[in-house]
Amino acid sequence: MSTWEVPGYTGSLELGSGASGRVVLAVHEESGVAVAVKYLSESRLTRPGFVHDFRAEARLLGGLESPYVTGLYEYVESPHGAAIVMELVDGVSLRTLLARHGPLDPEAALALLKGSLLGLADAHRVGVVHRDYKPENVLVVPDGTSKLVDFGIAVDSGTGAGVAGTPSYMAPEQWTGAPASPAADVYAATATFFECLTGRRPYSGDNFAELALQHVEAPVPAEEVPEPVRALVRRGLAKDPAQRPAQAEEFVAQLEAAAGAAYGMDWEERGRGRLAALVALLPLLLPSARSTPRTTTDSARTVLSQGPRPVPARSWLPGRPGMLVSAAAVLLGLLLTYGTPLDAGTAAQEAARALATTSAGSGTAPDGTAAPGASVSPSSTPTSTVSAGPSSSPGPSATGTAGAGGEEPSASTAPPGEATSAPPGGTEGTTAPTTTAPPAPAAPAVKSVTVSGFRQTGPTTATATVDVTTDGTGPVSVTVSWFTGNTGGQPGDGDGAPETFTRSGATTYSITVEHTFQNTGCYWSIHVTTSPVPAGGDASDQLLTRRCDLR
Template sequence: MAFNVVDGWTVPGFTHERELGDGAAGRVVLAVDDMTSTKVAIKYLVGGLRADEAFMARFRASARTLSQLEDPNVADLYDFVEAPEGAAVVMQYVDGVGLRRVLAAQGPTGPLAALSLLGGTLLGLAAAHALEVVHGAVRPSAVLVDGDGNARLTDFATAAPGTEAQLAPAYAAPELWDGASATVATDLYAATAIFFECLTGHPPYAGRNMARLHREAPIPAEEVPGPLRELIEHGLAKDPETRPKTAADYLGALEEAAVAAYGPSWEAQGRGRLTELAAQAAMQPEPAKPKVPRTTGRNQVIATGQTAARGSSNRRIAAAIAAVVIAGAVAGGFVLVKSGKGDATPPTPSPAQSSTPQPSAPPGGVAPAPLAARITEATDQAPGARFSFHRTGCCGAPSIAQGTFGLVKGTEPSYSMTLSGSAKTRKRAQAVIVGDRVFLRAGKKWRPSPVGGRGYPGLAEQVRRGSSVSAVTTLLNAASTLSESGGVYRGEAPVAKLAQAPGSGALYAEMARATGVEQISFALKLDGSSRPVKLWLRAGPAKGRNQIITTSYSAWGRKAIKAPR
C-alpha cells in the first residue's frame, strides 16, 4: 500500500500498512520491513519541525542519548532517518493499549492497578533520569499497557522547551507554567497526576485557568483512598523541593504504602487487573483523539498520537522487554527491531541519511578468526562495560538484565546487575556474580548461592553466558558465513560447533534444542576500537518458533566487580 505520508516521502525499504496516529509532530504509520517482514512504526515529522534547525539539533542529540535507554518500562528508540525530502523516526511496533484509551473506556482503574501503573511509570523514569534524560510531558497518551499489564513510557524528550505545559496542561507542574524547564520534579508531578486520574477517573485539576489551579488550588488528596493520600500530597506538592527527590525514592514510598495497605501480593494483583482493563478497553471503539493545534518553527510540539487500534482478532501482546509503539536507533550503532514475541531482526538499511548504520547482508566473506582476535585484544585494554541483555521468544522464559561486567584474564567475567525473568523470577532482583558464586540482594543483606540451578542463580548465569565477550568471539570463531557492511558483521554458525565452546556454548545448544535449528544467525556492531556495541542473535526463523537474544554494550573501561559482604 502506498502512503503519501508527509510531502510524499516515505522511508525506503518499508511497506506501509495503515496509520496509527496523527499528532502535532506528524503521522505515525504501521510499516513492514521489506527484507525481514518485521513490523515497525514510523513517525514522519511535519515540515515545520524539519525547518526548525535548533529543534532538529536538539532532537538528534536526544536520539543519541535515548538510544542507550533500554529498560523494561521504557520504549526503545532505534533510528532517526533524514533525507532532503523528509525526516522520520523508525520505531519498534509492539502491541499495547494506550492508558488514555483504558481510562476513557473503563474509568477509574482501582487502587491496585493504579499502584502498579505508577510503579511501572516510576521505574521507567528512574532509568531515564539515570542517563540525565527528562521526559518533559508525562501524560496518559505517553503510557501504554501491554498484554501482561506492564506500563511502558514513550515520547521522551519530545516536547519542545517551553511548550510542556501547553502539551499536557492537566499534568503540568506549577513551575512549568512559570516558564521553568522540565526536570525530574516535573516528571514526578505528572506521574502523580496520572496516578490520581487512575484512582478517581479525572485529573487533579480541571478548569479554564489551569495555571492558577496548579499553582494555588488545594491538593485534592481526600478524593483517593486514605492509605494513598500521602503519595498524592507528596507527588503533587506545589514546591518542587518538597516532592520526592528521585523516582527511585518515590518508588520506595509507593512500595511501603502498597504493602501496608494491600499486602505483599499487591503488585501481582495490580498487574493482573491492568491486564484485564487493557484487554477490555481494546474491545471498545477507540476514543476520539484530542485535537492538538499545529504550529510551526520552534513552538512546534511533538505529540505522537500513536495509540493503535486493536480489534478482538488482533490481541495486543508484549514481550518481556517491550510494550509500546515506539522505536528509534542506536545513533551511530547497531539497529535492531524487537517486537512482542521475540520477532526481532535487523531492519533493512536505508539509502537515506541515517543516524545509525544498519545491518545488511552483501555477498563476500570476512575471516572470523582475525576479527575475534581483534575484539579480544581491544577488550583486554578496556576490561569491562555497561550492558543491557534481552532474551525473548518461545520455549523458554524471557529474561531482562542490565548493569556492568568486569573482565579478568583466566577467569569468568564478574557481573553486577538488575535482572528479571518470569514466574518466580518475575520480580526484579539485584545480583552480583563473582567466580562460581551468585550473590542476591535480600533487603539490606546479600545471600550467596552457587552459580546455575533454578531461579535467580540460573537466570544470572544465563545472562553471563549470553552477554560476555566470549559469547561474541565464540559466534565468530564458529561462523560458517560472515559478511560485513557499514561496520556491521552478519553471519551464521552451526550449533554443532557452537556447542563445543565452553561457557556460552551451552546456552547456544539450549536455544537450538528448544527451537529445533542447526544454525544460529547473528549480527554484530563494533565501535571504532573494535569493541562490541550491539550483539543480536536468533535461533529459528524470523517468524514462528524462535529465540532471540539482544545485548547492548557501552562505556567500555576498567570495571571492578567485587563480591559483596
C-alpha cells in the same frame, strides 16, 4: 501528506497523526518485524529548528534502554524526510482505558503507576527528563504491565528549555520555565495517578492562567483519593519540588511500601490482573488486531545492526486461535471486572481447551478504524535518540511510541510467510525477455562524521551517537572502535572488536552505539572511521570514567 518512506521498510497503516507528524505501522522488509515509524511532517521538515529537535529526540531514545520504555531502532534523515523507527507496543493507552471503563481501583492504579514510574526511573538514571507524562503517554499491554512512550519534548536534566508540557499535568516550576528536573516528572505521574483513582484531573481552569494558578497555589486535593494512598499524593503533588521525591526511583520505593502495608504483599499481582481484564475487553483496539501479515521480501537498501536489540515484550500474533484466546480473556475480564474470584489454573485450562477444540483454518485480523494508544500533546516538539534497526533474525516484537499528536497504538504482525511467485505463462518456444539489473548507486563522498553524547551509562558500559553526512544516497560504511587507557588525550589499548554499520538511501545518518568495556582504565575512548574516507577526517571522543573522576 508526504509519500516518502524509510528505505527498507514498508508502511501499512497510520497509527496516529498530528501537527508535528504521523506514526505509521510498518514492516522491516528483510526480517518481517513490525515497527512503528514516526515521520516528521513535511511542513516542519523545511524548518531547521524542528528537524534539530526531531534528531535530538532520536538521540535521547538511543541512549535509553529500558523494558518499561518504548525502544528505538534507528533514525533516518534525507532531503525527502526524517523518521524515527521504534518498537511497536501492542497495547492501549491509559487515556483509552479511563475513557472506556472509568476510574481504576487502587491496586490497579498503583500497579499501572509503578510500571511507568520504572520507565521514568530508567530515564532519570541516565539524566533524561520526560516532561510530558500523561495518560496518553502510558500504554497498557494485555498482561497488565505498562510502558512509558513519547519522549518528544524530553531533555537532559538541568536544561533550561522554557515552558513545555501538557498544562493539566505540569508541575508549578514548569509554568515558570525553571530547568527541567526529575521532580517535575514525579508531579505529572502523581497527577495522572490522581486521575486514575478519581476520574478527574487534580486541578482545572477555564484558561491557562487560571490552571497555572491552581497548580501553583491550590491545596493538594488528597482527601479525594483512598486514605492509604493520600500520603503518596501529597508528596507527589507538593508545590515545592524539594518536598517531592527527587527521582522516580525514590517514588517507586515509597509506592511499594504504602501499597504493601495497605493491600498486602500480592497487591501488584491483583492490580495487573485487573488491568489485563480491562485490556481484554478491548481486543479490537489492540494494534495486533489491525496489522497485516508479515512478509519476507528481501531488501538491499537498509543494512541493520549485527545483533538483535533486546526487546522486552513480544508482539501478540493475531489469527484465529489468537482471537479465540482473546474471547476467553474477555470472559475472564468480565469475571475480574465484576469481582468474581479468578482461579488461575482453571483459566489456563479453559484457554487451552479453547485452542484444542479449534479446527484448523486461517482468518484475517479485523481492521479497526480507531486504535488509540499513546499520543503526543499538540504543543510537543520531538526530541530523543538513535539506535540500530530491528534484527534481521526472526522473532522479537516491536513496540510503538506516542504518535505525533494523536493516540498511538502498537501492533504486531502475523507469523512470517514466504512469498513465492509462479513464472509467467507463455507458448512453447517463446524466448523470455531479459532484463538488466539497474546499476548500484555510486559510493557518495562523506562530508563529515562526528561523535556526540559520549557518556558512561554503567560501571562498564557507555553509549555515543555517531552522525554521518554524505553528498549522495549510495552506500557508506561506518566503523566504530573502542579503547581504554590511563592517560588523557591518548586512545590507549583497543577494547573488543570494532563494529561496522552500513547505511544507504539517505544523506544523513545518526547511529547510537553502545559498548561494554572489558579492560580497566580511567579513560574510555571512541574512534569512528568511514568508507569512503570523510573529507574532514575521522572522529574521536574520550571521557574520564566515574571511578577515576576527581572533580
